[in-house]
Amino acid sequence: MAALPKFIGQPIRRREDPRLITGEGTYVDDVKLAGMLHAALMRSPYAHAKISSVDLSAARKHPGVICALSGEDLAGRLPSLPCVAPAQNVPEHPALARGKVRYVGDAVAIVVATDPYTARDAIDLITADFDPLPAVVDAEKALQPGAPLIHENFGTNLAAKAEMTPPGFDKAMSEADKTLKFRLVNQRLTPTMMEPRGVVAHWEHGYKQLTLWSSTQIPHLLRSQLADMLKLGENKIRVIAPEVGGGFGAKLNVYAEEALLGYLAMELDRPIKWIETRRENMAATTHGRGHVTYVEVGFKNDGAITAIKAKFFCDMGAYLQLLTPAIPSFTALMVPGCYRVGALAFEQNLIFTNKMATDAYRGAGRPEACYLIERTMDMVAAELGMDPVQVRRKNFIPKDAFPFTTAAGLQYDSGDYEGALNKALAMVGYDKLRTEQAAARQQGRYLGIGVSTYVEICGIGPSALLPPKLKGGGWESATVRVEPDSKVTVLTGVSPHGQGQETSFAQIAADALGIDIDDINVLHGDTAIVQYGIGTFGSRATALGGTALVMALGKVQEKMKTIASRLMEVPPQQLIFTNRTIALASDPSKSIPLQKVVEAAYGYKQPIPGVEPGLDASAFFEPSGCTFPFGTHIAVVEVDPQTGAVKFLRYVAVDDCGKIINPLLVDGQLQGGIAQGLGQALYEETVYDENGQLVTASLMDYAIPKAQMVPAIEMANTVTPTNLNPLGVKGVGEAGTIGSTPCVANAVMDALKPFGIRHIDMPLKPEKIWRAIQEAKQAKKG
Amino acid sequence: MFPATFEYHRAHSVKDALALLKRFGQDAKLLSGGHSLLPMMKLRLAQPAHLIDIGAVGELAQIAEEGGKVVIGAGVTHQQIADSALVRGKLQALAEAAAQIGDVQVRNRGTLGGSLAHADPAADYPAAVLALEGEVKLEGAQGTRTVKAQDFFVDLLTTAMNPDEILRQVSFSPIAVGTGCAYLKRPQPASGFALVGVAALVSLGRDGSCEKVRVGVTGLGSKAFRAAGVESALAGKKPEANAIAAAAAHAADGIDCLSDIHASADFRAELARVYTRRAIEKALERCAR
Structure with a gap:
């Protein structure tokens, strides 16, 4: 047999893809059970209204309808949906609205029928009377006196307020040579995963056991919350996350439909399926x-930032979903970015509005911070007439300063911001580009060069950083089972849905045990199979789940070495795993086949006295701190001043996510992330009208970037490992989204500099750009 | 998304389809590529009781040259039109419009006839069919008739077709020597439909002046239209930058422009003027004699 390569660091193609691209994956909608019923929901057409009556009689009489329920029918039978993050005012959140509806899409009634068509037909037979109330759509206006109250019992639309002004802040601000004040809008976005949500609930009465398939990122956390809501033991609920077609944070939640289907499957003693329509997905899955x-911002004449103060108005929507009020805290913590900002003060107002709840969306609080600080850097540069690159260099945390505690109090693990910046500048040919830009301006062409030097927070833990009410903390788990034929099963507590851990975790296990990746099967997303895990979100899976895997592998290795040392009569510490053998490190030709050791462990040929049979181990990794990946993105754009259109000329991304297990996976994550990030900069915006009607209720109106709208991305990495985990990895799932948005915005603003335009709020649609140019021309004339 | 109940009928010929149309009257809708009708049915905005599928009617799926005209069957897909050497050579603006509709999947299913009969105010074809002065042949129980493109588009989602008629084909005179045409479009970023789409056709006379100018505009108002103000302003003039710009300034004259989250009425009008100028310039580049 040929010698095996080392797998870590290799660009191995995703082992998940063949089944997915040939249609052989199993998504929730592929689950079909005998006697399965289908649910549909009636949703509020009003943003804010009193429910006078819901008449279900005609729906109930419709042939094929098994049951129809309104919020009143469920009163006292299903508790409030959970929000585990702390807030001063946490509203009651019934699975079906009671008394009032508070956003367009708020579930009013559920129908269960023998097939999905009948269920949908029956929705049209429900007669509901609403008394419309004035809606509150704008978060800032929601705090004004006299604004309609969304939850009257609080007497305010404020869900929570947080403030921090450290001692010495005013002094730091007063040391500035100049200050600038400006307002930034980080618009509401619709996460838009390819597969909308879906649930199948199956109650096996004889076993008193509920199995719930859900398109979720957090099967175990969902199980814990369902156990509470449905009053079942956690050992009597099995949550399965089969193939999940994208989540982007919007499936890091516990939704009404999950609770409703679990409850009704038990009540009706029949399996039930609900598949979200795209329209429901846009209206009733969390936004970001x-x-x-x-x-x-206060700064010196040389560009050094002395102080930043940020006052946030954060739109929570009508209810608090699982982590809604926790997301803005990551924004506050990351405001300093990769800079030695002298002092930071902030005030955050978390505000109810008559809209769908916001919650995590790719980046979850960090893109907002990165946009704030990276736009600030460019604003300062414009004010001082400095090159934006120079302002960044002036403020960078130097690479020998790590671990570094920022003005927000976070400790950054490692970084080399100049290194990534220099590499990106060299790739794009920055100085030459600036010359070309100047020449182009002479010809009436508007080229823009945008830079963002981002840093973000990943791998959150330690557990103390997560909300106490979240069962489970910031750790992650893994189990390694060497089966009797030496094939290996890895059970991971993370729940990949596009991140590729079936490939990258196999690479880690293969190298540790000296076997082929094809001999490893990575299982996840089934609480009856996998030990408790936290799930996949916040770019945590490899830094935390990968480390748990390394630890579990270590335990298995120890046992295998013990057995091998007995069989080979050499000390275990002199043994290594290589080429399907356990060998003497000093002389690998002295070895024993792995299979012999496995057979000894299972005791069927050479039982080892004093060694417990079997060959598996679990490990749980609690990190001591967070990781901070970073990088530099540079976009080159051209703006058509006649139509406001933005065209990409170049996009360079230099990212540092620590050590790289699989460069293909890293590139894929970054490309997808950059596409979503530039989507926010140029196209995407969730629009509600002044009455709270959702205008972007379909993909005909909500503009996600299509392939032809995304530039070819020139990619490179620098590698600055973390010492917080043995793999040296940091996380890369959200980096592209975080770094790209301000980069593109800065590029467009740079293009518009000759017009004297300093800022336009995102999305930078052609009309906004065109108008700003018209106004600038008018102002010049006037 | 689940449509309301309907009955499905497959027509094997135009005759078949006409008989079914007669039988079910207003309760029936013709189904071709389904790319406009099915989404509306899934949202229950359309709830026809009967669908008559003409997707497999071979006699509607031909592109041919007949009596000096290019004749395109209603069932020809966007992709076939975009790929057709005949259309690309003799009706370039139409091929350009077809190539910019939706994405590959849409272009492989959607048809010329389906799009024209649906008359979406932001569809691409109408601009090109107007500028190229296509003639739409309709067939009904009362026989066949031909409607000029200019008379075909009546209002939002409304055409000159009667409910018992089928759109059979569209015929065009191939562009002559000394004539150029082009279709330019600013897509709406979500749907890919035209925020503004402009097709221009220009013929240069022997003296180098614009002998004939035709401009079709889509996306701007409730229906696609011929920009008569632009055409008359440029006709007889030398194709100089100032003259073109002055003519293009009339692109939105008299039009009640649409306004939505993607573009206000003002901006749509401005885009129409800019794209009209650019489409004329491009058509002129192609006016080789």
């Missing part, structure tokens, strides 16, 4: 972002 921020 939605911040208005007032920034005040």
